[in-house]
Amino acid sequence: MTAATGRGTRIPLVLVAAIAENGVIGRAGGLPWRLKTDLKRFRALTVGHPVVMGRKTYLSFGKPLKNRTNIVVTRDPEFTAPGIVVAPSLEAAMEVAEGDALRRGAAAIVVGGGAGIYSKTIDKAARLEITRVHVRSEGDTMFPRIDPAQWRVAARQDYAAGPDDDAPFTTLTYERRRE
């Protein structure tokens, strides 16, 4: 499926997230874990693509993600920062992202969170690139349920925790089941 919002777009949407066993993705404005290996995977999946994210996720990075078009959604008309594109709604963000992807020749629009942005886009996504972190984390931000009736695991790989990783994890590529 390629429709990004109500409007429809030709560029597939891909949600990229790291999720604890209990669904937690964030705590107090940051990640609940340190997983350097997964940050490298995030970089590999997102470089060269437009990345749509909420204002709080952008602030958690502290600076724009390099070599990606950072599209930050906020209702605050005053919000601005060098190196990002600000969008007043998710629909506006998707329009910007689609134009950017077409200009760059990017094969996908990446959705980088947080919780509300994932919830509003998961039904329109073509693919989910999930890192399942093998911890049960305390947290305040959750990923929406991944419905097995809608999604099938197309690829998975298990990783032991490296020296800069707090926990072992499994990467999972979900593709939407065809009718």
Ligand SMILES: NC(=O)c1ccc[n+]([C@@H]2O[C@H](COP(=O)([O-])OP(=O)(O)OC[C@H]3O[C@@H](n4cnc5c(N)ncnc54)[C@H](OP(=O)(O)O)[C@@H]3O)[C@@H](O)[C@H]2O)c1
């Ligand atoms: N583990 C992961 O993979 C992962 C990924 C991403 C984020 N996170 C974590 O999740 C947390 C941040 O996520 P979050 O859910 O709290 O916040 P968020 O989605 O990043 O940002 C929320 C803000 O985005 C803006 N926004 C959201 N929907 C909007 C819409 N439809 N139209 C206009 N503006 C909209 C609003 O900004 P204004 O208030 O300015 O209007 C809202 O307050 C952090 O802890 C972060 O580390 C984890």
